[in-house]
Every structure is written in structure tokens, then in C-alpha cells.
Amino acid sequence: MGKVLMKGNEAIGEAAIRAGCLNYFAYPITPQSEVAEYLARRMPEVGGVFLQGESEVAVSYMIFGAAACGERIFTTSSSPGISLMSEGISYISGAQCPAVFVNIMRGGPGLGGILPSQADYLQSTKGGGHGDYKLLVMAPASVQEAVEMVMRAFPLAEKYRNPVMILGDGLIGQMMEPVEFPDHLKVEPSNKNEWATNGMDTRKSKTRNLVKTMYLNPEELNAHNLKLKAKYEQMAREEILYENYNLDGKYKVLIVSYGTMSRVCRTAIDNLKANGLEVGMVRPQHVFPFPHQAINQAASKKSCQAVLSVEMCMGQMVEDVERSVLGKRPVHWYGKCGGEVPTPEEVMEEVERLLS
Amino acid sequence: MQNEVQFAGFGGQGIMLMGQILAQAAMQAGFEVVWIPSYGPEMRGGTAYCTVVTGDRPIGSPIIRNPRHLVAMNRPSLEKFAPSVKAGGVIFINSSIISIDAGRDDVDVLKVPIIELARDLGNVKVANIIALAAFVARSKIVDFALLEAAVKDKFSEKEKLIPLNMKALEEGRKAALKS
Numbered sequence: 001m002g003k004v005l006m007k008g009n010e011a012i013g014e015a016a017i018r019a020g021c022l023n024y025f026a027y028p029i030t031p032q033s034e035v036a037e038y039l040a041r042r043m044p045e046v047g048g049v050f051l052q053g054e055s056e057v058a059v060s061y062m063i064f065g066a067a068a069c070g071e072r073i074f075t076t077s078s079s080p081g082i083s084l085m086s087e088g089i090s091y092i093s094g095a096q097c098p099a100v101f102v103n104i105m106r107g108g109p110g111l112g113g114i115l116p117s118q119a120d121y122l123q124s125t126k127g128g129g130h131g132d133y134k135l136l137v138m139a140p141a142s143v144q145e146a147v148e149m150v151m152r153a154f155p156l157a158e159k160y161r162n163p164v165m166i167l168g169d170g171l172i173g174q175m176m177e178p179v180e181f182p183d184h185l186k187v188e189p190s191n192k193n194e195w196a197t198n199g200m201d202t203r204k205s206k207t208r209n210l211v212k213t214m215y216l217n218p219e220e221l222n223a224h225n226l227k228l229k230a231k232y233e234q235m236a237r238e239e240i241l242y243e244n245y246n247l248d249g250k251y252k253v254l255i256v257s258y259g260t261m262s263r264v265c266r267t268a269i270d271n272l273k274a275n276g277l278e279v280g281m282v283r284p285q286h287v288f289p290f291p292h293q294a295i296n297q298a299a300s301k302k303s304c305q306a307v308l309s310v311e312m313c314m315g316q317m318v319e320d321v322e323r324s325v326l327g328k329r330p331v332h333w334y335g336k337c338g339g340e341v342p343t344p345e346e347v348m349e350e351v352e353r354l355l356s
Numbered sequence: 357m358q359n360e361v362q363f364a365g366f367g368g369q370g371i372m373l374m375g376q377i378l379a380q381a382a383m384q385a386g387f388e389v390v391w392i393p394s395y396g397p398e399m400r401g402g403t404a405y406c407t408v409v410t411g412d413r414p415i416g417s418p419i420i421r422n423p424r425h426l427v428a429m430n431r432p433s434l435e436k437f438a439p440s441v442k443a444g445g446v447i448f449i450n451s452s453i454i455s456i457d458a459g460r461d462d463v464d465v466l467k468v469p470i471i472e473l474a475r476d477l478g479n480v481k482v483a484n485i486i487a488l489a490a491f492v493a494r495s496k497i498v499d500f501a502l503l504e505a506a507v508k509d510k511f512s513e514k515e516k517l518i519p520l521n522m523k524a525l526e527e528g529r530k531a532a533l534k535s
Contacts, residue, residue, distance in 0.1 A: 005380050005391070031395055114395070142414075175418055176376065176391035178383045260418065267416030341419045 003178040008143045008168065009034035011179050012076065012102055013042060015150035020187045021072040021100070022048030025062045027055060027081060030114040031170040032104035035076040056081040060088020067097035068211040070196025072154055074100035078170075079108050079120050082128070089163055090129030093228070094213035096195065098157035100150070101135075102166040104173035107338040115339020116170030118259060119313035124167050125288040125320070132225050134232040135165045136239055137288040139258040143177035145285070151185035156239070158190045160231050167287060169312065171260045171341070235289050242291040243283045245269060250303035251280035253351050254329075256295055256321050257310040258284045260341065265310050268347035279351055280304070287317075295324035304329060306354050310347060311335040357412055359497055360420045362437050364405035365429025365450070370484030373510070374427065375406040377488060381498045381506035382410040390418045403432055410497065427491050429484070431456060446495040450487060466494050468531045474524065482524035489528025500529065 006014070013035045016024065024039045036052065043050040053059035059075055066073040077085060082103045092099055105120050107113040124137045136156055140146035146168055153164040193203040197211050215221035246269050257265045262283040269279045282295050299307050307329050309321045315333035322331045334350040336342050363375045372393055379391040387410040394405045407423065409415050424445040428434035431454045434447075441447055443462040452471035468490045474483040485507065492503050504525055511517045 003383060005376070005383050005389070170395070171392065171418060174393055174395050176379060178389060263415070264417040264419065266414075270416065343419060343421055344417050345421075 003180050005176050006143060006179050007034055007174065007176045008146055009076075009104065009173040010038040011143050011147050012150050012166070012168075012173075013038040015147040015181060016074050016100070016154075017042065017046055017048065018181045018186070019072070019151045019154045021074050021154060022046065023066050023071050023073040024048070024075065025051045025053055025059050025066070025073070026075045027053050027059050027077065029078045029081045031106055031116070032076050032078050032102070032173050034173070035102070056084035057087065060085035060092075063099050064088055064092050064095070064097065067092060067099045068095065068197050070190065070192030070198040072098075072190060074102065074150075074154075076102035076104065078104050078106045079117070080111060082120065082123070086123070086129035088129075089135070090131050090133060091213050092163050093129075093133035093135070094131060095211050096161040096228075097163075097211065098154070098161055098190070099163045100153045100157055100166065101163055102150070102168065105167065105169045113339050114170065116260060116341060117313060117337065117339060118169055118261060118311050119316065119337065120167065121287065121311070121313060121316035124165050125290070133228060134235070134288060135163050136160065136235055137165045137167050137286060138241075139167045139285060139287045140172055141259050141262050141283065141285075143172065143175065144179050146172055147179050147181060148185060149285075151182070151187065154187050158192075160235060161195060162231060167259070169260050170339070239286055240289050240291050240294070241285040242294050243285060244294070244298070245281040245283060246273065246278065247280040247282075247298055249278045249280075251278040251301070252303055252305050252355055253279045254295075254298050254301075254304050254307045255279060255281040255310055255347075255351075256284070256307065256317065257281060258287060258317075261310055261312050261335075264342060264344055265347055267344040268351070271344055272348055272351060277351070277355075278303075290320045290324070292320075292324040295321060296326060296328070299325045299329045307331045308351065308354060309333050310342070312341060313337055358415065359410045359425070360423035361408045361425045361427065361491075361495075361497065362405060362420070362423040362441075363408070363427045363429070364403055364433030364437055367402070367404040369404070369429045370481075371404045371429060372406050374484050374488045375408045377503070377506045377510050378492070378498065379408050380509060381492075381502040382408065384502050384505060385498050387411060387498075388413060388415050390415050392418050403430075403436065405433065405437075425491070425495055425497070427487060428454065429487065430454065434458065446491065448487060448491045448494070450483075452483075464494065466490060466532060466535060468528070468535065470528075473527050473531065477520065477523055477527060479520060482521060485521050485524040486528040486531070489525040490532040493529040493532035
């Protein structure tokens, strides 16, 4: 199959099917409702199931149920909807079930607006629901990357028996770009027989699998938490993903930015280069685990005078960047909220202001 | 080289479709391409617009404040976006319903009465295809044959509409060359 022109939301839906996911439960919300529109038509064609829940809370538990039975399952929502799902995400994480959640972020807090935003960074990377848990969080910067991340999210969710989140923004969902669905990302059958409550007869086994989140014995719960912690540490060792941009030269400023915002920064960096000013960028493709080391290394370059975190929110990523730079360079923030996407010119002005 | 086209008009004029067809043609031409709709809290009857960005390298910022070209399908769109078009670009004006000028002397202004032309073809709904054809023929942003292929592709599930749309394309192309 060659390249096709697709809207991000539709491509995300198709990518999930290509990854062998035949279950999609969701509740509509702008700016991601086209996923449901697309899959409502497409799932029956491939023998899959689309179910609209009565609320996002209900959807999160429908997903818990399907995941516990070993079904490959995903949902999509946008910021307020993800807040409602956070309770279920905590349970799914505690029960160690794989599932994929897509958040096409819009402005908040509260109902906020429907335009693109990155204001759910902390919610996604630091928890969101209660208890000690983490999500592997992928942040696509193009429709093609969204497709590839969705296709990789399912095996990773199964590898860690943990939810994976795709953190996109309204533009990733709404824009159309040429996409290809790579054959090499076709997904193997899941490891569900090791843990799912899919019936002892089904898996021809004499041992019961148990899916639960309740551990009333404190020692048992502590041991469970340590086990979860070990998984998140393994993620931090094995799942760091980032892209460097213009880091070969003697850049004076290092930008850290992800998703749609990083594309704007790329244009700003190209324009500044044409004006004779070198600026580099590290773009986290996974925002948890965060590429601390790569940013530290890039910030340590002699020519680099400052680090700038550019985000479509009020600086939620700054703490992670500071924890990467470890005081070696001053860390600044630039961004806008509410659906205002900073222009390349605004990013350029901010870089020039930092150096003046 | 990057090119940006802003399509703007009333909701219902086929603005999004024009952009999608151009984006499809640009993709077939081997360009990198992004199509971005306006999806803000627009009012019914208000301005609907979309942007198509094409380039020979990966497209950075998808947000364009100053497009190279503008296809204005109604007067509010022309008034809103004409000042932002880069010098040297094309401003297409739907002269059937826009009575004012672009107010620019540093761009190539193309006026076509697309509604009358579409009516002559027997279906006013193809006005947007006439506009798109006229714009592409004038700006040469993609090869005209690829535009034809993209229209055929778009209507592949409604094949009986293809001949009418091919006529609309030809009508638009002729209008662009005439004026």
C-alpha cells in the first residue's frame, strides 16, 4: 500500500486496526471525534467492535474489562475526557493490563476550549489518577509518526502489561498528511495467556489467572508497588526515544519541544540558521520516559548558553528539562495556551531575546 | 521551496474539499503536504477556511500566518485574508459574489464568475471545482493532469459525477487563461 492522504484522527483509527486491535470503546469529544466516526464504519468491516459508552468513566472500565480478558483494546479522547478516564487508568495500571489511550489534547483547565494544546503533560507523565503508577507516553509530531506510535503502542503495552498513552494535540488529530502503514510494524499475537482471565479452557491451562488491584495486606501491596516500580525503571532504561535537530554546529540555544510545537520550532531553527544564528533542538518522542541524558549532553555543549522549553502550555515540561540540565545552564520557558499556537517568528524573537 | 494556499469562504461552498483535492494532487506530485482545517468555534454562516502547505522537504510549522496564495470564495474571506498574502502570490476572487478588489497591486489577481460558469454547466455545485481549476492553472502549483487525477480519485465512489467535474476543471482552466 502506497501513501494515502489521511486526517490524523482517521489514521490513528486505521493504525490500531493494522496493529491487530479490533476493539474500540469511546465517547465522542472534539477534537478527536473523527476517530469514532471512522471506526464506527470501519470496525464492522474487519469483524471488530465499536462501542460508545455512556460516559468516559464507563469507557475506562469497559476497557479494563476487555483488557483483563486479554483483548487488544484502545480508546481515544481529549483532555476533559481523559480526566474522567483517569480513575480507570489507575485501576488498569494497578491490575497490570495492557491498553492504549490516545489523548488529542485541547485547552484547559475545565472545559477550556477545543483548539490544540499541550496542557496535559503533567497529567500524562506524572500520573493523573491515584496511586503509584506511570504510563509510557508517546508524543507524535506528524500524522505518520502518530500511525507508527499507535502501531508500536500495542506491543509495548503488552510487553510491560501497562497502559500506553499517545499524547497528541488537536492539530495532530485534525490535519491531513500523507501516511503509510508500515508492514514491519505488524503486531505479533499478545502474551495474554500468561495473565489474562480468558478462560482456562481457552488457553488449555490448569492454572487460574487473576486480575486484581486490591491488596489489603500492606506487605503484599508494598511488594506489588515495588514490582510496578521495577517496570517503570525498565521503561526508563529501554524506552527512551527522542530526535536531535541541528545539534552538529555551535548552537547558542538548545530548544526542548515535542509534538506540533516542535515542528514550529524546527521552522524557527531553520530561519534563524539562515540569519546566521545556530539553535539546536532535542525533541522527546516519548515524554515518559524522558530523555534526561540526551538533553543534559546537548545542554552541556560549550557553545550552548541557555535552554528553552517551548510548549503549548504554561511550562509543564520545564521541571523535567531542569532535572535534565541539572543547573548547568539556565532553563527558560516560552509558550502559549488556549489554542494559540506560537508562530515560528515568535519563537525566533524569544530566542533572540534570550541572547540579548 | 514551500507553498501555502489559504482557501476561504462560507461553510457549504466546498472549501475543505478544494483543499483536500489540491493536497491529494500535491502528494501525487511527490511533494510533502499538510492540509489543515479551521476547526475553531466557527459560527454557522461564518467563514470556513483551510490551508494546504506543500514543500520539497518535511513541513515544519503547520500554522501559516502569511500564505503565498489565497482562494477567496466570499467577500469576508477576501477582506480578512488578502492583506496577509505574500507579495507575488495569486489571489483568486469568486467574482460572482465578490464585488470588491483585492486591494493589492503586488499580487496576481484572478477573478472568475464561477457561479455563472457552473450554472452554464448545469450544476451550481461544481463552482468550487471551477475555482480550484482556475487557481491551479494560474498558480501552476501542481501539474494540471495531477489535479484531474485527484478529482477522479475524490469522486471514485460517485463515478457518474466525474464527467461533470472534468468539464468544470476545463471551464476553470479556460477562465484562468482568458483573464
